[in-house]
Amino acid sequence: MxxxxxxxxxxxxxxxxxxxxxxxxxxxxxxxxxxxxxxxxxxxxxxxxxxxxxxxxxxxxxxxxxxxxxxxxxxxxxxxxxxxxxxxxxxxxxxxxxxxxxxxxxxxxxxxxxxxxxxxxxxxxxxxxxxxxxxxxxxxxxxxxTGHPLVHQMAAMVAKGVLGEIRIVDLQYSHGFNAGDDVGAPEAVKWRTNPATAGATFVLGDIGTHLYYLSEIVLPHLKIEKLLCDRKAFIPSRAPLEDHATVLMHYDNGARGRLWVSSVDAGNMGSQRYRFVGSKASVEWSDSHPDQLLYDVQGEPNSILHHGMPYLEEESLAFDRMGALHTEGLGDSWSNxxxxxxxxxxxxxxxxxxxxxxxxxxxIKAGTEGVRWLENCVRSADAGSAWVDFQ
Ligand code: NAD
The missing domain is CATH 3.40.50.720 (NAD(P)-binding Rossmann-like Domain)
Incomplete structure (x- = not known):
């Protein structure tokens, strides 16, 4: 603690x-x-x-x-x-x-x-x-x-083989705050939708890099072999940058990944969701219920693990701040x-x-790998959403 x-x-x-x-x-x-x-x-x-x-x-x-x-x-x-x-x-x-x-x-x-x-x-x-x-x-x-103790619970469960061999990685970060056009938009939207100030991506870099780094923490042993990225600007003035994207990923153990990011997911306040599926069981965590980790074992009743409880792995309990009875959230994660x-x-x-x-x-490695992932996404999208070897 x-x-x-x-x-x-x-x-x-x-x-x-x-x-x-x-x-x-x-x-x-x-x-x-x-x-x-x-x-x-x-x-x-x-x-x-x-x-x-x-x-x-x-x-x-x-x-x-x-x-x-x-x-x-x-x-x-x-x-x-x-x-x-x-x-x-x-x-x-x-x-x-x-x-x-x-x-x-x-x-x-x-x-x-x-x-x-x-x-x-x-x-x-x-x-x-x-x-x-x-x-x-x-x-x-x-x-x-990525400082949240339940993120590190997922990592520990994967490392200890609790889920079995990882097969499916399912990641989503979406909201609807850019569902409308950008007329009169604040500075924070203007610079995010301009390649000169945002870089080669909008939502992939803005929110997708969070998904990617968190998945690296949970799955440090898996590497992406190839990916396919499909991106679109639903608000045309944002092109060539995307306000919505889907990325399919093949991992070196044969696992399959699906990641989608969007800022035009109208009405969605759920934001981030992570699901890691193994051959025996799955874990799922979302920032809309950050205190809870869904732990589903095939053939058994589904269960909810709660942050700060003694049944969690030491790797998670070590980073808990509030104790199980109280909410552990984004501020706690940033502090860690x-x-x-x-x-x-x-x-x-x-x-x-x-x-x-x-x-x-x-x-610096965490930052670099996020940028590497973005470069691969853009290369795929620019090639007409082709599969590309991860470089
Ligand atoms: P913003 O547009 O809301 O705010 C930018 C701030 O920086 C403003 O206060 C502006 O006056 C100031 N500023 C701009 N250029 C400056 C300069 N050269 N020198 C000093 N001050 C300068 O942007 P934001 O949403 O806060 O995003 C800032 C960065 O944080 C971006 O890189 C964004 O991707 C990142 N971000 C990260 C998270 C996260 O969860 N880690 C969340 C939001 C934003």
Missing amino acids: INGERTISRPLRWGMVGGGRTGQVGYKHRTGALRDNTAYKMVCGAFDLDFERGKDFGVKLGLDAERLYPDYKGLIAAEAKREDGVEAVTVATPNFTHFEITKACLEAGLHVICEKPLFFTVAECEEVAALAEKKGLIVGVTYGF IYLWIAQAIDAKRRGNDAFLKTHHYPG
């Missing part, structure tokens, strides 16, 4: 680029980082494209006005001059800025926690991985629900992700390679 006790030598001095008052994801980062008060201390920010608004926001978060900057370059330069300068920076800005800001932070000797989809290309991911390695720095990536990244940064700082070898956290 995680109860907020200090697990690293001291809190990291932490700042944010983006994630300001109007940003959708900023609060989730602060929830994740600041919840325990023992892993991060927020010291600075360049929160907003609009400096005055970002400054006012930072002051209202309780930060020193002198440490609120118009942009990331100003933040890096001024913080480098301080003895108590920032050590780790979160990048919570639109996709097209991730690469430039992450690189600049690493060059300046700062650890980075960056939003997904990490960058536009695998080549960019590999360049940054090499830079982080050279500088001895950590890059973390925030896939929101941030804690794991802080532990990685702390180990890196102290040169504890042995710890890093076995420590689970979403790092």
